[in-house]
Amino acid sequence: MSSPFARLIVPALLPIVLILAWWYTSEGGSSIFFPPLSQIQERFQELWLFALVPEHVVPSLQSILWGLWISIVLGVGLGVLLGLNGYVATAVNPVLQFLRYLPAVALLPLAIQLIGIGQEMRVTIIVLGALWPILLNTIDGVRGISPGLIDVARSNRLRNFDWIFRVVIPSASPQIFAGIRASLAVSVILMFASELLGASRGIGYFILEAQRQFSLPEMWSGMILLGIIGYALNVVLMAIEYFALAWHRKARI
Amino acid sequence: MVAVLLVIWQITASVGQLGAVPTPVEVARALLAIFASGAVWEPLGTTLAGWAISLVLAVVVGIVVGFPLGTSRLAYRLSVFTLDFLRTIPALVLVPLVVLLYGSGLESTILLAFLGAVWAVIMQTIYGARDVDPTALQTFMSFRVRRWDTVKFLLVPTALPYIATGVRLAAAICVLVTISAQVVIPAGGLGEQILTAQLGGAVPSMYAYIFLCGALGVGANAAFGKLEGRALAWHPSHRKVSA
Amino acid sequence: MQATKTPVLEAVNISKSYGEKQVLADVSFSAGEGEFVCIVGPSGTGKTTLLRTLSALGTANSGEVRVNGMAITRPPAEVSVVFQDYSRSLMPWMRVGKNIELPLRRYKLSPAERTTRVTEALRDVGLEHAKDLYPWEMSGGMQQRVAIARSLAYRPQVLIMDEPFASVDAQTRADLEDLMLDIRARLGVTIVLVTHDIEEAVYLGDKVIVLSGRPASVSATVDVPLGRTRDQISTKSRPDYLELRAKIHAMIMQSPSSVSG
Ligand SMILES: Nc1ncnc2c1ncn2[C@@H]1O[C@H](COP(=O)(O)OP(=O)(O)O)[C@@H](O)[C@H]1O
Ligand SMILES: [Mg+2]
Numbered sequence: 001m002s003s004p005f006a007r008l009i010v011p012a013l014l015p016i017v018l019i020l021a022w023w024y025t026s027e028g029g030s031s032i033f034f035p036p037l038s039q040i041q042e043r044f045q046e047l048w049l050f051a052l053v054p055e056h057v058v059p060s061l062q063s064i065l066w067g068l069w070i071s072i073v074l075g076v077g078l079g080v081l082l083g084l085n086g087y088v089a090t091a092v093n094p095v096l097q098f099l100r101y102l103p104a105v106a107l108l109p110l111a112i113q114l115i116g117i118g119q120e121m122r123v124t125i126i127v128l129g130a131l132w133p134i135l136l137n138t139i140d141g142v143r144g145i146s147p148g149l150i151d152v153a154r155s156n157r158l159r160n161f162d163w164i165f166r167v168v169i170p171s172a173s174p175q176i177f178a179g180i181r182a183s184l185a186v187s188v189i190l191m192f193a194s195e196l197l198g199a200s201r202g203i204g205y206f207i208l209e210a211q212r213q214f215s216l217p218e219m220w221s222g223m224i225l226l227g228i229i230g231y232a233l234n235v236v237l238m239a240i241e242y243f244a245l246a247w248h249r250k251a252r253i
Numbered sequence: 254m255v256a257v258l259l260v261i262w263q264i265t266a267s268v269g270q271l272g273a274v275p276t277p278v279e280v281a282r283a284l285l286a287i288f289a290s291g292a293v294w295e296p297l298g299t300t301l302a303g304w305a306i307s308l309v310l311a312v313v314v315g316i317v318v319g320f321p322l323g324t325s326r327l328a329y330r331l332s333v334f335t336l337d338f339l340r341t342i343p344a345l346v347l348v349p350l351v352v353l354l355y356g357s358g359l360e361s362t363i364l365l366a367f368l369g370a371v372w373a374v375i376m377q378t379i380y381g382a383r384d385v386d387p388t389a390l391q392t393f394m395s396f397r398v399r400r401w402d403t404v405k406f407l408l409v410p411t412a413l414p415y416i417a418t419g420v421r422l423a424a425a426i427c428v429l430v431t432i433s434a435q436v437v438i439p440a441g442g443l444g445e446q447i448l449t450a451q452l453g454g455a456v457p458s459m460y461a462y463i464f465l466c467g468a469l470g471v472g473a474n475a476a477f478g479k480l481e482g483r484a485l486a487w488h489p490s491h492r493k494v495s496a
Numbered sequence: 497m498q499a500t501k502t503p504v505l506e507a508v509n510i511s512k513s514y515g516e517k518q519v520l521a522d523v524s525f526s527a528g529e530g531e532f533v534c535i536v537g538p539s540g541t542g543k544t545t546l547l548r549t550l551s552a553l554g555t556a557n558s559g560e561v562r563v564n565g566m567a568i569t570r571p572p573a574e575v576s577v578v579f580q581d582y583s584r585s586l587m588p589w590m591r592v593g594k595n596i597e598l599p600l601r602r603y604k605l606s607p608a609e610r611t612t613r614v615t616e617a618l619r620d621v622g623l624e625h626a627k628d629l630y631p632w633e634m635s636g637g638m639q640q641r642v643a644i645a646r647s648l649a650y651r652p653q654v655l656i657m658d659e660p661f662a663s664v665d666a667q668t669r670a671d672l673e674d675l676m677l678d679i680r681a682r683l684g685v686t687i688v689l690v691t692h693d694i695e696e697a698v699y700l701g702d703k704v705i706v707l708s709g710r711p712a713s714v715s716a717t718v719d720v721p722l723g724r725t726r727d728q729i730s731t732k733s734r735p736d737y738l739e740l741r742a743k744i745h746a747m748i749m750q751s752p753s754s755v756s757g
Contacts, residue, residue, distance in 0.1 A: 010327070010330040010331055011330055011331065011332075011333055011334035011335075012334065013331055014331045014332055014334070014335045015334065015335050015338070018335065033350065033353055033354055092258075094255055095255055095258060097471055098467050098468075098471055099467070101425065101428070101467060101470030101471045101473075101474050102463070102466060102467030102470055102471075103428065103429045103432040103433050103466055103467075103470060105345075105429075105432065105433035105436050105437065105444075106432055106433070106436060106443075106444065106447055106462075106463050106466040106467075107463065108436055108437075109436065109447050109448050109450075109451035109452075109459060110447075110451065110459060110460075110463065112451070113451050113456070113459075114274075146584050148579060148581055148584035148585055149584065149585070149587070151548075151553055151577070151579065151585075152577075152579065152585045154553055154571055155551050155553055155571045155575075155576065155577040156571075156576070156598065156599035156646075156650075157571055157573065157599070157602060158598065158599065158601075158602065159601060159602045162598060162601050162602070166587070166590070166598060167587060170587065170589040170590075171587075171589075173589075185341065185343065188343055189343040189345050189433070192343065192345055192346060193345055193433060193436070193437050196348065196437045197436075197437060207346075207349050208349060210349075211349035211350075211352070211353060219349055219350065220350075223346050223347070223349075223350065226342075226346050227338075227341075227342040227346065230341050230342060230343065230346075231338055231341045231342070234341050247588050247589040247630060247632070248588070248589070250630070250632060251588040251630075251631075251632040
């Protein structure tokens with residue numbers, strides 16, 4: 001079973017079958033909600049390769065990447081601070097748990113009220129959702145640092161800078177990456193939701209407009225694009241993680 | 254610490270440093286008011302109903318789909334990539350379509366939350382079913398234990414802790430998607446109340462509803478975390494958490 | 497052997513309790529420049545506790561540790577520690593060279609000087625070519641050599657080692673023991689090595705400090721007049737070596753409350 005055939009072809013079979021099934025069942029279908037896949041594909045090529053990319057894809061990606069980046073910087077920074085000060089971390093834990101399980105979309109009306117409906121609002125709302133998984137995972141990772149490494153660092157009198165950037169953060173990086181992965185998913189959702197409620201550009205806005213105008217092939221092409229973008233971002237992140245954490249994977253074998 | 258933060262919030266807000274943000278006392282008053290007037294019950298009920306129904310659906314379907322995929326290697330290989338792709342698609346993406354199909358009622362939020370949460374249960378069930386100890390399985394087979402007994406005494410006990418993790422994740426996802434969908438569609442429940450309060454300028458009650466949403470999220474996670482803890486307690490196997 | 501000068505490292509009446517339980521009672525000893533001091537005692541006597549105090553990683557309830565005559569309260573630059581658990585004392589995300597360089601970063605050294613130090617330290621432990629390996633690509637013995645190199649790279653006066661060879665195989669252990677003798681001879685560092693292995697203590701030490709009792713105190717300080725050059729085979733078959741070994745063994749066995757385990 002571990003032949004290249006099994007490893008590559010078998011997993012690809014089901015998607016192919018599903019797409020073909022979609023293609024043929026939708027072809028003669030009568031439901032206006034499920035337009036023929038061929039039509040969606042045509043529309044997809046017209047719109048997204050690459051006519052509307054600057055107008056709608058770029059702003060959406062910008063929101064996600066800015067939001068995620070700010071979340072990483074804040075989350076890792078605060079996480080290290082709190083993780084190294086265990087008492088403070090324990091004290092603020094209830095607040096952090098609350099914020100983590102508060103659906104960030106629920107904060108959208110609030111963000112709109114306070115900031116308006118610009119790009120800053122969308123980045124802010126993404127940070128408000130994506131920060132917590134990174135922050136909490138960083139705290140966990142930092143608190144889980146092995147006492148042996150703490151002794152090594154102290155007896156070698158490492159500078160604080162080296163201690164944090166060369167020992168603490170790398171040691172917590174497996175958890176940090178797990179947090180970033182969760183945050184990426186949250187970011188995509190919040191980008192979309194915030195564009196539904198307040199935007200004049202972006203993939204979410206495009207999908208909503210298409211829906212309002214009952215242009216179903218356009219709407220579907222947008223949804224598929226969003227699915228692909230979400231998956232692609234995930235793959236990119238996993239690739240980064242794969243290289244950054246090579247030591248972690250190999251050190252365990 | 255929570256108290257300290259609240260006090261800081263109270264002071265800065267009442268001095269007017271936070272712009273349009275109300276003080277915690279005002280928010281608490283609004284919270285009391287929506288309970289006292291009974292205005293909270295209907296949206297809370299809608300949200301809880303949407304959450305519970307979608308969770309039950311996700312768990313049942315997730316287990317029913319996950320088990321066969323986990324016990325057969327071929328089925329696992331066939332589906333792993335597809336599952337991986339599908340579960341990265343946020344359920345909320347389907348909002349525009351679901352609204353066209355089912356309108357802005359309970360069905361829509363249930364469908365969306367179900368679609369958001371079912372993957373977690375499927376994946377955890379697969380992990381659980383795949384974790385069955387091959388030696389134990391061979392032992393069972395060499396003693397020619399009946400198929401059903403193998404399922405009952407080997408498969409289910411092994412998979413249960415994983416499924417419990419899946420249920421906890423699903424419970425959290427269902428809260429998240431239900432409330433999110435209620436905000437963006439808007440589709441009733443606590444989510445829509447946040448939006449309504451904002452549009453109506455009732456800022457303290459907006460905060461009160463947001464607070465309730467957070468409490469719901471924390472509560473669901475804590476309750477199902479306990480359940481998970483129990484499932485893990487009598488089965489000291491390591492688990493894989495996927496989300 | 498060289499008692500006249502101020503000892504490099506000196507423990508004065510160290511007592512330490514964990515809560516109600518007293519582990520060390522009035523432990524005193526000293527190590528002169530270039531001296532190889534071995535501390536023996538059965539597992540659980542408090543050897544690690546003593547070493548943590550010596551390196552100021554832990555604090556004593558009373559007594560003090562002096563380095564070149566000065567009482568210390570924080571890990572001093574003159575002292576470096578090699579830990580027992582090498583797999584957890586090297587950073588798995590850094591190559592060997594970076595691991596060794598890490599403690600050097602606080603000193604104002606030119607990059608060239610830093611590289612030289614790393615190269616020299618690796619040569620001192622016989623791992624010239626391992627600079628670009630990751631710790632987890634190496635055997636346990638090699639990892640412990642890297643840990644030793646990391647300690648040597650910033651040129652401490654005293655090397656403190658906590659059962660450094662407890663988790664490597666016998667052959668590697670013998671090699672590492674000879675490496676330590678060689679390092680002491682070439683670099684003149686003072687070495688304080690803790691072990692539960694009497695044979696190892698007598699083979700390596702100029703002086704063996706026997707720790708026993710509950711709470712532990714120094715039950716004897718035994719000079720080892722075997723000279724500075726030693727050899728795994730000839731030294732270990734010398735009658736005076738065997739005699740010392742038996743004597744220390746008897747001391748530990750006799751001590752009233754030594755329950756080894
Ligand atoms: N952090 C600690 N808290 C409480 N007791 C400890 C701690 N560290 C060590 N001990 C106890 O002190 C005694 C000596 O431990 P240790 O110094 O590790 O001995 P050794 O290194 O000689 O094996 C043991 O009985 C151990 O259980
Ligand atoms: Mg010890």
